[in-house]
Amino acid sequence: MKLVGISACLPKNIAYPSAAYERFKQFDVDRIVGNTGVLQKREAEPGVTATDLCIKAADRLLDGLGWERDSVDALVLCTTLPDYITPASAHRAQHELGIKNGCLVFDITLACSGFTHGSLIFQGLIESGLIKRGILLCGEMTTDCFRPRISKCEYRHDLANSLLFGDAGTAIAFSNEGQQVKAKAFGADGAGLDTIIVPGGAARSFWTPALFERTEDEEGDPRRPIDLILKGPQVLTFTMKRVPPMVKALLEESGWTPDDIDAYVPHQANKFMIDFLVRRMKLPKEKVLLSIEEYGNTSSASIPLTMLTRGGEMLGKPTKWALMGFGVGLSWSGIFLETDEIKTFPILEV
Amino acid sequence: MTKAEFIKELAEVLMVSADELTPDTELSKFEAWDSTAVLNLIVLLDEHGLSVDEEKIPDCKTVQDAITLAGIK
Numbered sequence: 544m545k546l547v548g549i550s551a552c553l554p555k556n557i558a559y560p561s562a563a564y565e566r567f568k569q570f571d572v573d574r575i576v577g578n579t580g581v582l583q584k585r586e587a588e589p590g591v592t593a594t595d596l597c598i599k600a601a602d603r604l605l606d607g608l609g610w611e612r613d614s615v616d617a618l619v620l621c622t623t624l625p626d627y628i629t630p631a632s633a634h635r636a637q638h639e640l641g642i643k644n645g646c647l648v649f650d651i652t653l654a655c656s657g658f659t660h661g662s663l664i665f666q667g668l669i670e671s672g673l674i675k676r677g678i679l680l681c682g683e684m685t686t687d688c689f690r691p692r693i694s695k696c697e698y699r700h701d702l703a704n705s706l707l708f709g710d711a712g713t714a715i716a717f718s719n720e721g722q723q724v725k726a727k728a729f730g731a732d733g734a735g736l737d738t739i740i741v742p743g744g745a746a747r748s749f750w751t752p753a754l755f756e757r758t759e760d761e762e763g764d765p766r767r768p769i770d771l772i773l774k775g776p777q778v779l780t781f782t783m784k785r786v787p788p789m790v791k792a793l794l795e796e797s798g799w800t801p802d803d804i805d806a807y808v809p810h811q812a813n814k815f816m817i818d819f820l821v822r823r824m825k826l827p828k829e830k831v832l833l834s835i836e837e838y839g840n841t842s843s844a845s846i847p848l849t850m851l852t853r854g855g856e857m858l859g860k861p862t863k864w865a866l867m868g869f870g871v872g873l874s875w876s877g878i879f880l881e882t883d884e885i886k887t888f889p890i891l892e893v
Numbered sequence: 894m895t896k897a898e899f900i901k902e903l904a905e906v907l908m909v910s911a912d913e914l915t916p917d918t919e920l921s922k923f924e925a926w927d928s929t930a931v932l933n934l935i936v937l938l939d940e941h942g943l944s945v946d947e948e949k950i951p952d953c954k955t956v957q958d959a960i961t962l963a964g965i966k
Contacts, residue, residue: 570924571927574925574927574929575929577929578929578932703928775928775931775932776928776931776932776935776947776948776950776951777947777948779932779935779936779947780935780947783935783939815932819936822940823939
């Protein structure tokens with residue numbers, strides 16, 4: 544499998560933490576920002592979905608690469624918030640991008656580990672000979688859905704989520720022209736199902752008016768079943784437990800030393816967590832790419848967006864990448880890639 | 894890690910002087926005793942080779958509770 548190109552589409556509206564000062568104590572807001580490291584991020588206007596952002600990114604990518612729409616054998620969209628309960632959003636993308644009917648089209652419901660899981664799926668599809676070319680779409684748009692936009696955040700429990708998460712759509716092209724995957728790892732622990740969860744709105748808690756009613760949680764904060772719950776301490780201990788052994792296994796499989804790697808790109812969970820992982824694994828700090836300060840945590844889009852915006856000249860020359868996804872599920876996956884040239888295109892804004 | 898060392902580190906997490914902390918001090922009186930403090934405390938203990946049940950950290954009411962949870966004698 545070869546990673547051929549990456550493109551991205553972002554909402555043009557830039558949101559800043561200071562928009563929360565009106566309703567919350569500046570101390571509380573600044574403390575969260577100090578932890579997450581998100582100085583600004585993008586928030587989509589009402590009506591724009593993750594699928595919209597991904598389709599625009601893919602359109603740019605296909606044009607830029609000069610790939611015939613009929614040459615795409617698989618189209619996979621990764622998001623936690625598709626356009627519809629059914630059908631999968633990838634079907635809308637296939638239609639609007641004009642991709643051939645003879646294409647394998649489906650969605651995957653993943654977040655933090657979505658890009659690395661998705662890359663592993665394409666590695667399997669390509670190495671098995673099932674497909675030659677494929678497009679992975681990774682996008683998230685949760686503003687006003689799982690969490691309020693910063694300027695409208697009213698409740699203390701939504702504040703961290705409101706400040707942390709950003710919206711973005713990315714498209715990544717894979718082909719069978721080469722074998723760039725040097726190591727791969729994956730895992731899951733469903734015991735952590737409720738560590739990061741939106742409990743309402745699907746079959747377990749179906750559509751009733753109760754979905755929109757606020758009831759007090761353990762800390763007396765009024766919450767709805769459709770609000771995102773993220774248990775920070777549990778996410779941190781999960782990351783401590785799973786990510787360092789995963790990276791160790793990837794190093795062993797690839798035969799690379801930590802210094803051989805040109806760029807470490809962790810899922811942009813939050814800056815505190817990434818800093819911790821860097822210290823714990825003694826990674827060379829200057830090689831760890833970060834974009835969270837500018838775009839926030841964009842879920843499955845965070846790794847490709849970071850490669851695209853922080854990869855610099857490494858995108859145009861032979862580069863060894865360590866890509867690490869971890870989060871919702873709980874799930875984790877990693878992939879070591881040795882690329883030659885990754886084609887990238889200026890970011891689109893809508 | 895000694896009790897005094899732990900208190901010094903805890904004081905940094907709480908953004909106060911170590912002199913302000915005695916075993917009986919109530920953690921809730923500090924503005925900085927929040928979820929960020931919990932994360933910082935987990936990392937601090939981890940870096941000293943101590944692992945704690947993260948779900949129990951928010952239950953700590955006093956400095957002594959945190960010392961006990963960390964398993965420091």
